[in-house]
Amino acid sequence: MPKPAPIEDIIEDDLAVTAPKTSAAGVKAVMVALERGIAQGGVSRTVRSMLRVNQPHGVDCPGCAWPESITGRRKPAEFCENGAKALAEENTLRTADREWWAAHPISDLRGKTEYWLGNQGRITEPMMIAPGEDRYRPISWNEAFATIAEHIRATTPDRCAFYTSGRTANETAFMYQLFARSLGTNNLPDCSNMCHESSGSAMNPTIGIGKGTVSLEDFDHADVIMVVGQNPGTNHPRMLSALADARHRGAKVVAVNPLPEAGLMNFKDPQKVNGVVGAGDRISDEFLQIKVGGDLALFQALGHLLLLEEERAPGTVVDHEFLAENAEGLEAYRDARSVIDWEATEEATGLSRLEIATVANLLAKSKGTIICWALGLTQQPHSVDTIREIINVLLLQGNFGKPGAGACPVRGHSNVQGDRTMGVWEKPSEQWLARLDAEFGIESPREHGFDSVETQEAFENGDVDVFVSMGGNFSLACSDTEAIEDGMMRAGLTVHISTKPNRSHVVHGKTSIILPTLGRTDRDDKHPSGPQFLSVEDSMSVVKSTQGRLAPVSDHLLAEPVIVARMAAAVLGDDHPVDWKAMAEDYDVIRDHISRVVPGFEDFNARVRQRNGFVLPNPPRDTRSFATDSGRAHFTISPLEYLMAPEGHLILQTMRSHDQYNTTFYGQDDRYRGIKDGRRVILVNPEDLEALGFEDRQLVDVISSFSGTERRANRFRLVGYPTARGCAAAYYPEANGLVHRELVARESNTPGYKAMMVRFVPHTGEPSSTFDDRA
Ligand SMILES: Nc1nc2c(c(=O)[nH]1)N[C@H]1C(S)=C(S)[C@@H](COP(=O)(O)OP(=O)(O)OC[C@H]3O[C@@H](n4cnc5c(=O)[nH]c(N)nc54)[C@H](O)[C@@H]3O)O[C@H]1N2
Ligand SMILES: Nc1nc2c(c(=O)[nH]1)N[C@H]1C(S)=C(S)[C@@H](COP(=O)(O)OP(=O)(O)OC[C@H]3O[C@@H](n4cnc5c(=O)[nH]c(N)nc54)[C@H](O)[C@@H]3O)O[C@H]1N2
Ligand SMILES: [Mo]
Secondary structure, three states: OOOOOOOOOOOOOHOOEEEOOOEEEEEHHHHHHHHHHHHHHHHHHHHHHHEEEEOOOOHHHOOOOOOOOOOOOOOOOOOOOHHHHHHHHHHHOOEOOOOHHHHHHHHHHHOOOHHHHHOOOOEOOOOEEEEOOOOEEEHHHHHHHHHHHHHHHOOOHHHHEEEHHHHOOOHHHHHHHHHHHHHHHOOOOEEEHHOOOHHHHHHHHOOOOOOOOOOOHHHHOOOOOEEEOOOHHHOOHHHHHHHHHHOOOEEEEEEEOOOOHHHHOOOOOOOOOEEEHHOEEEEEEEEEEOOOOOOHHHHHHHHHHHHHHHHHHOOOOOOOHHHHHHOHHHHHHHHHHHOOOHHHHHHHHHOHHHHHHHHHHHHHHHEEEEEEEOOOHOOOOOOOHHHHHHHHHHOOOOOOOOOOOEEEEEEEEOOOOHHHHHOOOOOHHHHHHHHHHHHHHOOOOOOOOOHHHHHHHHHHHOOEEEEEEEEEOOHHHOHHHHHHHHHHHHEEEEEEEEOOOOOOOOOOOOOOOOOEOOOOOOOOOOOOOOOOOOEEEOOOEEEEEOOEEEEOOOOOOOOOHHHHHHHHHHOOOOOOOHHHHHHHOOOOOOOOHHHOOOOOOOHHHEEEEEOEEOOOOOOHHHHOOOOOOOOOOOOOOOOOOOOOOOOOOOOEEEHHHHHHHEOOOOOOOOOHOEEEOOOEEEEHHHHHHHHHHHOOEEEEEEEEHHHEEEEEEEEHHHHHHHHOOOOEEEOOOOHHHHHHOOOEEOOOOEOOOOOOOEEEOOOOOOOOOHHHOOO
16 A cells, blocks of 8 residues: 555634534444544555454554453454544554654644644654754664663663653563663653542542452443543443443433533444434433532532431441441541532532432432543542542442442553553552562662652753653643643653654654654564563453554564663663563563562463453452551541632633544544534533623633633634533643643642633734644
């Protein structure tokens, strides 16, 4: 197939808006997926990769972390429109080769949108730009590793940071954290810091695990499933089948969201006849259109109502037996929840008392409740408290360790959960470090390292000499876009292990190196012991293998574990106790180490080769045990807290469109929300538009206020949209410049991407930053 034609950039003035869709998926979704795949990589590559996705011994979809069934219900095609787009992105035959880099001075690339950058294709060989140079030039792998070693040796480990994006496989992640710790730092920020950190911070101390406590099969048994702060139609489309099946069997589904997301309303299963022709299945029985940030108030009210009902009919709601055996703090919780300020609750949630009571009634009767949540809950100042209130409500009815019940934080990146299991964390436990040290004969540092917001701060303060990024697009994923870009450009060396060009490559350190790597779907067979595979862990703690089979677009790509091994060997020298080379040559060697260091991975090499992989131990789910300080689950008490917009302001959340994967854009549309050919939009309730004196489609500049400071982002178009009153929504990453770095969730330090206070002024025609210039 000839190299596909270059893409056209986004022209924001082409924006078209139609009514939001009321159902997700269906045949249209399959068509879109196939078209995108074929345009990028041709028919044969597309079909070959799509048929192997999420099948036993196949390739794990690089899209999301939603699991496949391990009990045999797997469909012949276990992928969704957006997973297929993720594959198409990676399988593209477009290349950003040395001629391409030579033709584009860095000043040009800085003026391009991320959409344009990402669509230039796969990077084909290592590239470097040094101080005084105006464009990237090819270098050899040896020269790249020698340069990295020189920079790292010239500084101290605490001035180096090693970022990980969640696509990184288990084996790579394990080696990467081992490298950082061998060097002497726990500066291991990761995308989890910006994502579900709040979930871990709430769950670890209360139930003794930072992961979900349900399996996919629990969806077959639950009476009530709540989907809170999550847009599965776009971000976890395969979850819709589980919800539709549950509803058919009689389970009630409750959606809680400021937006009436298409996938939460109706679902057309492309694998079923009615999905092809009919209106599709209804998904939600109840839809609570909550105000952004109102969930803590909602779950406190639900707790209050459940306790009232228990008082009315003792023994029917609260699971006293479970609580007596497994939990503590019920008395205090009951006292705290015995009173409620309904006026404040209605103001916080934007919901009526009746709406909340309807859901409380469903919960009271439920014998098994699953509560699912994602980023709508994790990226606000009071996020950790909100999630603790969910845990409280689950505990009351004993919703742990029984069929059809549990906590289900739905994870993002396909291996973000596994990366943490493999020790990518800036706050490792002593137990982890001791096991690592014993296995390898090294001495890991004990001092905790930087998380991602602390890394941002270090960049801004000039405290980063070397930044290494395993995947990801740090500058664009962070808050405070201008400040992080500026900080990154002052670092000594930035190194990006990447598949495609992105913004972080062009707002680089004084010296910058890009190391092009094989992707999930690429064949990894240049090893003395033959072709290699890797492994991942999904959102429900299932570990399984993943193996690509497609021919790489270039002969000069290296696999991620090989890159880490060669970098580590170059930096740490020949007499280092870790045998990096052996691990790079045969990934079974890495897995053998993992089996001795990571609990639950015993006999890893054999078990990962089983057809459906294996399930990690999950004490709350398996045996109702809670590894907290006291060995019991904890109720917690938080004051009522919610987001309050000052006069003339709205609460702004940022979210993903249907055509993007985080900072990667597949296209220019958000089909389900009816937005076409444009991304610089702010969705606002028409009544708020009127109250604030703005017109639909008016061009505005947006000003966010935080703690006496302001951030500004220019040239957005207002779009009247049925979001909750008092709230607004914009796309990530266009609106990231509006998020002040210090606006974070307490305890988890996750950026407040869904908690900005904004006002609008008519657009003045002045671009405010480089980022806006590219509109
Ligand atoms: N196709 C595709 N798939 C993806 C991704 C992608 O970009 N594209 N990203 C992956 C990653 S890394 C992640 S973490 C996940 C993200 O998955 P999601 O969490 O679904 O992602 P967001 O688009 O941020 O959507 C947040 C949802 O929460 C709602 N929301 C916002 N604020 C509030 C609030 O205060 N309360 C409530 N109840 N709801 C609120 C928004 O309206 C929106 O529906 O998806 C993963 N999967
Ligand atoms: N405003 C706002 N900001 C947010 C969020 C939000 O909801 N709102 N969400 C946050 C969340 S949940 C997350 S997870 C972060 C995401 O932050 P990141 O994980 O840093 O970003 P991604 O966009 O997922 O990374 C995309 C890049 O990964 C590289 N890549 C793709 N495949 C591979 C591969 O196989 N190997 C390697 N080495 N590289 C690869 C490509 O070069 C691509 O440009 O963003 C956060 N930022
Ligand atoms: Mo994420």
